Amino acid sequence: MISFLIPEKDLPYDPKDRKSVAEYTKLLENKTLRDYAYVPGGLDNVKNKGLYGQKIENLFFFIKTNNHAGADFPDIPLELKTAGLLSTSSRDRHKNISGKWKSKEALPMSAISFEDIVNEDFFSSRFLEKNKNILLIFYKFEANKVVYDLEIKVTGVWSFSEIPDYDKKIIMDDWEKIKSLVINGEAHNISRKDTDYLEAMPSATSDSMTSQPFGPKARTRKFSFKAGYMHSVIAKLGSEKTNTISLFKKSDKNINLSDKINDKFAPYIGMDASLIASSIDVSIEDCKQAFSILSKRLVKAIFNVPEKGNIEEYVEEFSKAEVTIKTIRINKDNLPKEHVSFPAFKYEEIVNQSWDTSDFKRHIDKKFLFIFFKESGSSFFLDRAVYWNMSSNHMNEAKKVWDKTRELIQLGTIVKNVKHKRRYTYFPGSKDNLVAHVRPHAKDAKDTYKLPVNDISTKSSEYTKHCFWFNREYVKDYIYNLKK
DNA sequence: GCATGATCATGC
DNA sequence: GCATGATCATGC
Numbered sequence: 078m079i080s081f082l083i084p085e086k087d088l089p090y091d092p093k094d095r096k097s098v099a100e101y102t103k104l105l106e107n108k109t110l111r112d113y114a115y116v117p118g119g120l121d122n123v124k125n126k127g128l129y130g131q132k133i134e135n136l137f138f139f140i141k142t143n144n145h146a147g148a149d150f151p152d153i154p155l156e157l158k159t160a161g162l163l164s165t166s167s168r169d170r171h172k173n174i175s176g177k178w179k180s181k182e183a184l185p186m187s188a189i190s191f192e193d194i195v196n197e198d199f200f201s202s203r204f205l206e207k208n209k210n211i212l213l214i215f216y217k218f219e220a221n222k223v224v225y226d227l228e229i230k231v232t233g234v235w236s237f238s239e240i241p242d243y244d245k246k247i248i249m250d251d252w253e254k255i256k257s258l259v260i261n262g263e264a265h266n267i268s269r270k271d272t273d274y275l276e277a278m279p280s281a282t283s284d285s286m287t288s289q290p291f292g293p294k295a296r297t298r299k300f301s302f303k304a305g306y307m308h309s310v311i312a313k314l315g316s317e318k319t320n321t322i323s324l325f326k327k328s329d330k331n332i333n334l335s336d337k338i339n340d341k342f343a344p345y346i347g348m349d350a351s352l353i354a355s356s357i358d359v360s361i362e363d364c365k366q367a368f369s370i371l372s373k374r375l376v377k378a379i380f381n382v383p384e385k386g387n388i389e390e391y392v393e394e395f396s397k398a399e400v401t402i403k404t405i406r407i408n409k410d411n412l413p414k415e416h417v418s419f420p421a422f423k424y425e426e427i428v429n430q431s432w433d434t435s436d437f438k439r440h441i442d443k444k445f446l447f448i449f450f451k452e453s454g455s456s457f458f459l460d461r462a463v464y465w466n467m468s469s470n471h472m473n474e475a476k477k478v479w480d481k482t483r484e485l486i487q488l489g490t491i492v493k494n495v496k497h498k499r500r501y502t503y504f505p506g507s508k509d510n511l512v513a514h515v516r517p518h519a520k521d522a523k524d525t526y527k528l529p530v531n532d533i534s535t536k537s538s539e540y541t542k543h544c545f546w547f548n549r550e551y552v553k554d555y556i557y558n559l560k561k
Numbered sequence: 562g563c564a565t566g567a568t569c570a571t572g573c
Numbered sequence: 574g575c576a577t578g579a580t581c582a583t584g585c
Contacts, residue, residue, distance in 0.1 A: 362570080362571085363570095364569070364571075364580090365568085365569055365570065365571095365578080365580040365581075366570070366571070366577085366579045367580095368579085369571095369578055370570095370571080370578095403578085404578080406580095414580080415580060415581090417578090417579090418577085418579065419578095420578090421576075502565090506565070507563090507565080514564095516564095516566070516567095517566055517568090518577090518578095518579095520568070520569080521567065521568055522566080522567065524568090541567085542576095
């Protein structure tokens, strides 16, 4: 039972009218809660952003905090959520889809009950019941600021019924995917990258466990919208001109992202690289990343991305689902010519990170679009486009490589043999782990990053830049051939 | 031939 | 100027 702190008839908005609530909420934009809040004796100094929503309910909407399961505005129904914003930088890959502001992180919504979801269907699910209409209040994130002084920048209502059909389809598929993992007794192996927009986000405390009907205890999780998805929600609420391109047409109803990508690539599959180049009217560069450049130009041609635009930024679905594109050349036996590199890591940073906050995990905890060119005679043809994400058990394999690498850097035991012509390292090699290994990634051997601890055998305080690489055998078996 | 170290062009 | 996304090259 909702009870108002002032009589309902005196409320400055109509709690039974969603539009009225949304318009009233707009008064908060470019203001702080302190501009509206009145408490006899003054406000407290709450800094915990988890309490911000309650304070807004109490002081701005004059609603007592409700502890029951119902919505904050039960008649319409509307669920109030507050979330942080960061300003986008010019180097931001989400700049184009986000406009001025981007979401600080994924938006947690309601808890997932593994016991219940297996008996639900999407349209009568607790997820949809609880989250079909969300009143969003976004503030500029500033750590350690008293909540009353946070600057509110964007507000508005997100409604499932009002998003495009192709977005609904992706969210429904995401929900179904989570449900099917639970049905298969795999709730303990769910990963955020199994889905596109709606993810099963683990609770912040890693030891919080709950039961699942057909498997061992699993981490408790919440349905959450990915940060990439929230970027576009924020831009739309803020009426920013984002100039993005959707893979879907308005009439697309029952097609998912993976199938849509395959459809778009289909006309070019089997086509020789030189023929692709001439048919989209570009030339093939003569450099190391020639195939990467060609495949990005092909993607731009297929999806109508401007020549100068960044694909992962312009293609709305790639931005919302946080997709990374990798181009791979494979030989006649489907083995990639090369291992697959990631950005070089900084030795001083990796020792201060945990696996969950590490850059490597952040890079691989995403969706990928692998574009494979296969060798044929003296040329290569476009063979496959694979929309892919890593499984949780392989994630654990990757973690072993990261753990070992971090340990070696911490101990200062990187270099194996100084006297040898070439310097060999103790970093995990491609035979040591199924998924990944560590190798140099630098302009040349003199291109270094500082070490947190001097290397014992070289006495050096810096070392050639290195990065994590996906093993090419792994790419062949688990990405190209989709082995489980 | 493969594992691993070394290096390069592009684009922002 | 440097990070990125790759390929080249050496030596076991």
